[in-house]
Amino acid sequence: MIFNSLxxxxxxxxxxxxxxxxxxxxxxxxxxxxxxxxxxxYGSWNWRFLLLIAFTTVCxxxxxxxIEKYNENRKIQKAISAGSIVVNLFIxxxxxxxxxxxxxxxxxxxxFGVALDWVTLDILLPVGISFYTFQAxxxxxxxxxxxxxxxxxxxxxxxxxxxFPQLVAGPIEKATHLLPQFYKPRLFSYQRAVDGSRQILWGxxxxxxxxxNCAYYTNQIFENYTDYDGSTLLLGGIYFAFxxxxxxxxxxxxAIGTSKLFGIDLKRNFDYPYFSRDIGEFWRRWHIxxxxxxxxYIYIPLGGSRVSKSKVVRNTLIIFLVSGLWHGANWTFVTWxxxxxxxxxxxILLGTTKKSTDIVAVNSTLPTIKEFVGMVTTFILxxxxxxxxxxxNITQAYGYLDGICSTSLLSIPQVLSYKxxxxxxxxxxxxxxxxxxxxxxxxxxDLKYRSLRWSVYLILIIIMIEFGGNPETFVYFQF
Amino acid sequence: MSGEIKKFxxxxxFGIVVLCSIYMLIIGVLCxxxxxxxxxxxxxxxxLIIGDSHTECAINDSIWSESINLSKSADPFMYSYLKLxxxxxxxxxxxxxxxxxxxxxxxxxNGDRFLSKESLLxxxxxxxxxxxxxNEWVVNISNLKSTDLFxxxxxxxxxxxxxxxxxxxxxxxxxxxxxxxxxxxxxxxxKETVEYGNDNQYYYLLKIVDLCESIDVELVFVGTxxxxxxxxxxxxxxxxxxxxxxxxxxxVRVLDYSLLxxxxxxxxxxxxxxxxxxxxxxxxLKQEFNVNEY
Numbered sequence: 001m002i003f004n005s006l007x008x009x010x011x012x013x014x015x016x017x018x019x020x021x022x023x024x025x026x027x028x029x030x031x032x033x034x035x036x037x038x039x040x041x042y043g044s045w046n047w048r049f050l051l052l053i054a055f056t057t058v059c060x061x062x063x064x065x066x067i068e069k070y071n072e073n074r075k076i077q078k079a080i081s082a083g084s085i086v087v088n089l090f091i092x093x094x095x096x097x098x099x100x101x102x103x104x105x106x107x108x109x110x111x112f113g114v115a116l117d118w119v120t121l122d123i124l125l126p127v128g129i130s131f132y133t134f135q136a137x138x139x140x141x142x143x144x145x146x147x148x149x150x151x152x153x154x155x156x157x158x159x160x161x162x163x164f165p166q167l168v169a170g171p172i173e174k175a176t177h178l179l180p181q182f183y184k185p186r187l188f189s190y191q192r193a194v195d196g197s198r199q200i201l202w203g204x205x206x207x208x209x210x211x212x213n214c215a216y217y218t219n220q221i222f223e224n225y226t227d228y229d230g231s232t233l234l235l236g237g238i239y240f241a242f243x244x245x246x247x248x249x250x251x252x253x254x255a256i257g258t259s260k261l262f263g264i265d266l267k268r269n270f271d272y273p274y275f276s277r278d279i280g281e282f283w284r285r286w287h288i289x290x291x292x293x294x295x296x297y298i299y300i301p302l303g304g305s306r307v308s309k310s311k312v313v314r315n316t317l318i319i320f321l322v323s324g325l326w327h328g329a330n331w332t333f334v335t336w337x338x339x340x341x342x343x344x345x346x347x348i349l350l351g352t353t354k355k356s357t358d359i360v361a362v363n364s365t366l367p368t369i370k371e372f373v374g375m376v377t378t379f380i381l382x383x384x385x386x387x388x389x390x391x392x393n394i395t396q397a398y399g400y401l402d403g404i405c406s407t408s409l410l411s412i413p414q415v416l417s418y419k420x421x422x423x424x425x426x427x428x429x430x431x432x433x434x435x436x437x438x439x440x441x442x443x444x445x446d447l448k449y450r451s452l453r454w455s456v457y458l459i460l461i462i463i464m465i466e467f468g469g470n471p472e473t474f475v476y477f478q479f
Numbered sequence: 480m481s482g483e484i485k486k487f488x489x490x491x492x493f494g495i496v497v498l499c500s501i502y503m504l505i506i507g508v509l510c511x512x513x514x515x516x517x518x519x520x521x522x523x524x525x526x527l528i529i530g531d532s533h534t535e536c537a538i539n540d541s542i543w544s545e546s547i548n549l550s551k552s553a554d555p556f557m558y559s560y561l562k563l564x565x566x567x568x569x570x571x572x573x574x575x576x577x578x579x580x581x582x583x584x585x586x587x588x589n590g591d592r593f594l595s596k597e598s599l600l601x602x603x604x605x606x607x608x609x610x611x612x613x614n615e616w617v618v619n620i621s622n623l624k625s626t627d628l629f630x631x632x633x634x635x636x637x638x639x640x641x642x643x644x645x646x647x648x649x650x651x652x653x654x655x656x657x658x659x660x661x662x663x664x665x666x667x668x669x670k671e672t673v674e675y676g677n678d679n680q681y682y683y684l685l686k687i688v689d690l691c692e693s694i695d696v697e698l699v700f701v702g703t704x705x706x707x708x709x710x711x712x713x714x715x716x717x718x719x720x721x722x723x724x725x726x727x728x729x730x731v732r733v734l735d736y737s738l739l740x741x742x743x744x745x746x747x748x749x750x751x752x753x754x755x756x757x758x759x760x761x762x763x764l765k766q767e768f769n770v771n772e773y
Contacts, residue, residue, distance in 0.1 A: 017488075020484050021484070188483050188484050188487075189483065190483040190484075190486055193483075193487045194487065197491065454494065454497065457494065458497065458498060458501065461498060
């Protein structure tokens with residue numbers, strides 16, 4: 001059941017009405033209901049996945065219970081926490097990475113004439129496994145580090161791990177932020193629900209109009225990259241940059257907006273990343289929930305930036321490699337992570353990782369030339385990374401980038417879609433105007449006349465229906 | 480219900496009502512516009528050929544001057560009926576309707592597939608929406624898949640192509656492909672069992688019979704040549720079913736050429752004739768009509 005499907009369009013209002021009209025007097029019933037509908041939502045992909053998520057949830061919940069039981073013995077607590085982490089990572093590794101490492105292992109041995117074909121298994125990758133596993137891990141670690149008290153409320157804990165809006169593609173919530181929200185009664189707020197609805201609308205627009213239209217041309221260019229000239233290949237990279245942004249940030253907006261309808265706040269996942277002036281800023285604005293997860297649970301425990309520069313470089317390299325591997329079991333993702341670490345490390349050495357922390361051109365309409373050059377340069381570097389990310393394998397990534405770096409880069413692209421480009425440019429302009437807001441449709445709330453506000457919503461819906469691309473599944477579901 | 484929830488539900492409800500009203504208005508205007516396009520068939524055409532890909536590929540109306548072929552691939556009887564209901568009253572010179580009835584389109588499986596296959600459903604929905612009565616809405620909506628929603632509501636194609644609407648209703652398809660061997664391989668060991676249990680197909684076939692009788696138009700069921708029909712299709716069962724229908728409809732004639740043997744070079748695949756086959760089969764059919772003065 002994907003967000004841009006008829007099932008979800010029917011599912012959401014039903015869940016909303018039952019949640020607020022029938023169950024609003026009982027917090028426990030509301031939480032039980034959230035668990036049930038979340039399992040229905042997730043089970044709509046494959047009911048077998050439910051066993052896995054239930055197992056992960058139970059393991060993490062029990063780790064909290066036992067950590068509390070052995071309150072006096074830090075060693076046992078450490079062992080319990082480590083056990084929970086190992087179990088969760090084992091499941092993730094088995095389902096997501098087993099074949100990747102087995103294939104690589106078999107290929108390596110094949111070079112020495114040893115056939116190891118038997119090592120690969122036909123394992124189905126459960127949707128969103130990386131997202132909920134990281135969320136479950138966050139709880140075990142936070143309980144061990146005493147950032148949160150272990151919960152005895154099993155229903156709330158199940159709701160925390162499986163909360164359907166963010167279950168399959170995030171934002172990845174930390175237990176310290178999301179879990180306590182299931183303990184407290186939730187009050188319906190008209191303003192918040194309206195804002196959530198606007199955010200859902202903007203998310204759907206990005207997914208259906210921007211991402212799905214770009215996806216068509218991205219697929220066409222990447223699948224036949226040897227037939228195109230440099231300018232078309234560059235345009236293909238740009239199309240993919242907007243496809244993945246529209247797709248993933250669109251999903252996040254829908255998830256955050258849907259959560260607002262249920263009185264739950266999720267953390268922001270994207271903060272206009274393509275307006276970043278350097279790579280450091282890009283990584284503070286792109287997939288924020290994953291990056292803060294890595295920062296809090298890997299980078300800081302490794303010493304963070306309070307160690308020698310060489311160790312900071314090492315820590316950064318580890319974070320980017322792990323981040324690449326998190327995205328999928330493919331060397332292209334690992335290379336993509338390595339590529340970004342190489343862009344990031346010079347900023348560490350120069351001590352400029354946090355040079356741009358404010359909103360770009362905060363007090364003016366247009367950026368300065370320096371800011372503009374910074375944004376364009378960063379975007380081009382990011383697009384090169386996306387080519388590596390999107391390619392099926394390293395050979396294709398190399399061939400694609402080699403094709404871009406040719407004299408035909410200055411020719412007119414062979415695959416031009418004026419409609420798609422017009423929508424992309426319009427969305428960039430809208431986001432630029434709204435860069436101080438959480439999402440562009442928050443500006444609409446400032447419009448004085450209701451009819452004007454509704455006209456904007458209806459125009460967006462009609463554009464979605466009339467100009468939306470062929471429905472594609474969300475890219476990040478595979479992660 | 481608290482005031483805030485009520486206010487929110489009313490607000491969203493208002494938006495949905497406005498959106499639906501706008502779309503219903505657009506659909507209404509488009510349907511009216513398309514319906515008002517006259518489907519004018521030349522006066523010398525007294526035979527209308529209609530149905531699925533079998534007649535679409537087998538009957539070349541350019542070499543049969545009295546006929547016009549408006550068959551279309553995978554059209555179930557529902558759409559053939561809608562087309563006839565739309566075309567016949569406007570073109571009273573049509574005295575005979577040739578309908579493709581074969582062992583494929585009366586089978587249960589294919590009848591269902593023609594109605595519910597996602598790509599067909601989407602395109603047919605747009606092509607025939609202005610002809611729908613309540614029953615056709617019910618049939619189509621019950622077959623809708625979730626991902627069709629935006630495709631179905633996308634009205635651009637009707638807006639942009641309504642001027643050439645008749646071309647979307649069908650026509651002779653000149654097949655030049657050679658998939659015969661591939662289709663034999665696929666069909667081998669897989670004999671078609673004709674089960675005449677598809678309610679929709681049966682319902683609309685009878686409606687076509689009633690429609691033609693009510694306006695005094697001759698109805699002829701035609702089964703086009705199939706490659707080695709006796710080997711690959713359940714022709715006996717098909718014939719028995721057709722005879723049963725015919726026994727209830729006195730004025731329906733059946734011309735079954737399923738077992739007519741043509742050279743291999745005349746087939747695009749085991750179901751369809753190619754352009755060579757059409758150029759041989761069309762004169763045979765024409766001759767039958769001339770001799771028996773339909």
